[in-house]
Amino acid sequence: xxxxxxxxxxxxxxxxxxxxxxxxxxxxxxxxxxxxxxxxxxxxxxxxxxxxxxxxxxxxxxxxxxxxxxxxxxxxxxxxxxxxxxxxxxxxxxxxxxxxxxxxxxxxxxxxxxxxxxxxxxxxxxxxxxxxxxxxxxxxxxxxxxxxxxxxxxxxxxxxxxxxxxxxxxxxxxxxxxxxxxxxxxxxxxxxxxxxxxxxxxxxxxxxxxxxxxxxxxxxxxxxxxxxxxxxxxxxxxxxxxxxxxxxxxxxx
Amino acid sequence: xxxxxxxxxxxxxxxxxxxxxxxxxxxxxxxxxxxxxxxxxxxxxxxxxxxxxxxxxxxxxxxxxxxxxxxxxxxxxxxxxxxxxxxxxxxxxxxxxxxxxxxxxxxxxxxxxxxxxxxxxxxxxxxxxxxxxxxxxxxxxxxxxxxxxxxxxxxxxxxxxxxxxxxxxxxxxxxxxxxxxxxxxxxxxxxxxxxxxxxxxxxxxxxxxxxxxxxxxxxxxxxxxxxxxxxxxxxxxxxxxxxxxxxxxxxxxxxxxxxxxxxxxxxxxxxxxxxxxxxxxxxxxxxxxxxxxxxxx
Numbered sequence: 001x002x003x004x005x006x007x008x009x010x011x012x013x014x015x016x017x018x019x020x021x022x023x024x025x026x027x028x029x030x031x032x033x034x035x036x037x038x039x040x041x042x043x044x045x046x047x048x049x050x051x052x053x054x055x056x057x058x059x060x061x062x063x064x065x066x067x068x069x070x071x072x073x074x075x076x077x078x079x080x081x082x083x084x085x086x087x088x089x090x091x092x093x094x095x096x097x098x099x100x101x102x103x104x105x106x107x108x109x110x111x112x113x114x115x116x117x118x119x120x121x122x123x124x125x126x127x128x129x130x131x132x133x134x135x136x137x138x139x140x141x142x143x144x145x146x147x148x149x150x151x152x153x154x155x156x157x158x159x160x161x162x163x164x165x166x167x168x169x170x171x172x173x174x175x176x177x178x179x180x181x182x183x184x185x186x187x188x189x190x191x192x193x194x195x196x197x198x199x200x201x202x203x204x205x206x207x208x209x210x211x212x213x214x215x216x217x218x219x220x221x222x223x224x225x226x227x228x229x230x231x232x233x234x235x236x237x238x239x240x241x242x243x244x245x246x247x248x249x250x251x252x253x
Numbered sequence: 254x255x256x257x258x259x260x261x262x263x264x265x266x267x268x269x270x271x272x273x274x275x276x277x278x279x280x281x282x283x284x285x286x287x288x289x290x291x292x293x294x295x296x297x298x299x300x301x302x303x304x305x306x307x308x309x310x311x312x313x314x315x316x317x318x319x320x321x322x323x324x325x326x327x328x329x330x331x332x333x334x335x336x337x338x339x340x341x342x343x344x345x346x347x348x349x350x351x352x353x354x355x356x357x358x359x360x361x362x363x364x365x366x367x368x369x370x371x372x373x374x375x376x377x378x379x380x381x382x383x384x385x386x387x388x389x390x391x392x393x394x395x396x397x398x399x400x401x402x403x404x405x406x407x408x409x410x411x412x413x414x415x416x417x418x419x420x421x422x423x424x425x426x427x428x429x430x431x432x433x434x435x436x437x438x439x440x441x442x443x444x445x446x447x448x449x450x451x452x453x454x455x456x457x458x459x460x461x462x463x464x465x466x467x468x469x470x471x472x473x474x475x476x477x478x479x480x481x482x483x484x485x486x487x488x489x490x491x492x493x494x495x496x497x498x499x500x501x502x503x504x505x506x507x508x509x510x511x512x513x514x515x516x517x518x519x520x521x522x523x524x525x526x527x528x529x530x531x532x533x534x535x536x537x538x539x540x541x542x543x544x545x546x547x548x549x550x
Contacts, residue, residue, distance in 0.1 A: 050434070051433075052430075052433070071433075071438065072433035072434060073433055073436045073437055073438045073439075076433070076434055076435060076436035077436045081434065082434050084430060084431075084434070088428050088430040088431040088434065089428065089431055090424055090427040090428055090431055091427065091428070092427055092544070093427070101420065101424055101435060102435040102436075104417060104420060104421075104435075164431075164435065165434070168435060168436070
């Protein structure tokens with residue numbers, strides 16, 4: 001399992017610093033949360049890791065590979081998957097097709113195999129299908145398998161998005177506010193899924209979330225950002241005592 | 254009856270070429286949301302390259318046909334790479350202005366070559382005696398062109414529906430962020446969409462050239478008539494482009510066959526497609542098969 005290290009990352013848009021000299025270490029096998037007020041740079045951080053933005057300065061490493069200037073599809077092929085804050089699904093396709101498409105990149109048979117659909121092609125399709133069905137089972141999406149994603153409720157779409165990221169069989173999973181806009185029951189389900197993803201699937205999880213109750217309960221490690229700067233880090237109880245963090249959240253008098 | 258059947262046959266021949274031209278246009282629009290105004294120029298280049306190879310270099314037609322498809326494959330891919338890659342994420346109006354600029358540049362280049370001013374025509378490659386279909390006839394050139402067109406349309410549709418690259422293209426047209434996050438290289442998909450559109454344009458150009466001769470104005474017009482065709486079919490539907498292409502071919506033939514010369518009308522075939530364009534935009538802006546975006550709030 002690889003550790004993700006973010007060293008001295010600065011992301012500037014002209015004169016606006018979305019991130020300044022941020023250092024993070026995401027340890028393998030744990031749940032690491034990144035929290036902070038609105039506009040603190042949490043999503044910018046995820047965008048840097050997953051290759052949608054490239055840091056102005058600094059470096060990002062995953063194990064011994066350098067991700068600093070990798071493009072999103074390269075990052076995805078290295079085993080880092082992501083679920084987005086604003087749902088990004090193939091809305092016109094069914095749940096099953098959305099997941100199979102994520103799996104499609106793992107096929108390595110050629111045109112002629114596909115044409116006769118025997119041997120390698122059918123074997124691989126069957127393996128992939130089995131994997132996708134396992135994920136559907138894991139994320140409890142059976143009732144929606146053949147439904148078009150655009151017609152599903154918001155909470156279920158969020159779950160499909162996490163499922164699609166899992167279908168890539170990632171080592172590291174980036175979750176950007178997976179519980180935003182959910183009711184209590186849906187939130188509890190999602191918390192259970194996140195814990196299962198870490199424990200049963202042995203996947204490292206990076207969680208960006210506003211619900212501090214959830215974050216304090218399930219995180220092994222927390223990093224706090226404010227105005228693009230790292231103002232605190234550590235175990236949940238350490239972070240909760242950190243005066244800078246309290247100030248950022250509650251404000252000064 | 255014989256007259257009617259003759260009109261139907263030539264309508265289908267012309268229509269299938271519209272379909273093939275429209276297909277390239279739709280491929281680009283569907284994957285990258287770019288309206289390629291310069292499509293007619295790529296069609297024309299394909300036709301001219303085929304002619305130059307066949308007549309001047311004396312390469313057999315069936316080989317030069319494929320070479321010219323290869324050439325426009327790279328032409329269109331480099332156009333995407335050099336001019337349109339940097340416009341990803343820019344407003345649609347800038348993208349359209351760039352393709353209009355491209356049209357002018359390609360026009361200028363073509364006018365520098367002999368093809369800009371001289372009308373060439375391919376030698377006859379097929380038997381001169383036409384084939385009888387009931388009381389009507391079809392020339393061998395038209396028949397072969399028709400068959401090749403349908404084979405190509407079938408291949409392109411299969412590719413888009415079933416191959417890995419085709420599925421990536423459809424994924425990109427649905428959601429670019431989602432595609433990137435599952436490991437699809439979006440710029441590569443854009444390049445390939447252009448390349449395939451270039452290939453289909455060259456094929457269309459080669460077939461038009463053989464049937465009607467090489468006149469730059471005529472070939473140019475094919476790039477313009479692609480608009481009413483794809484609007485009728487729905488901008489992002491391949492099957493729409495095929496059906497609408499054939500409908501448009503039939504309408505044009507019937508118009509010139511039955512309307513011209515009556516009530517002082519003339520040249521109706523040139524006007525009707527654009528009348529249809531306006532009517533479609535008024536009453537069914539998504540065309541026959543285009544996707545309806547339903548916003549859920």
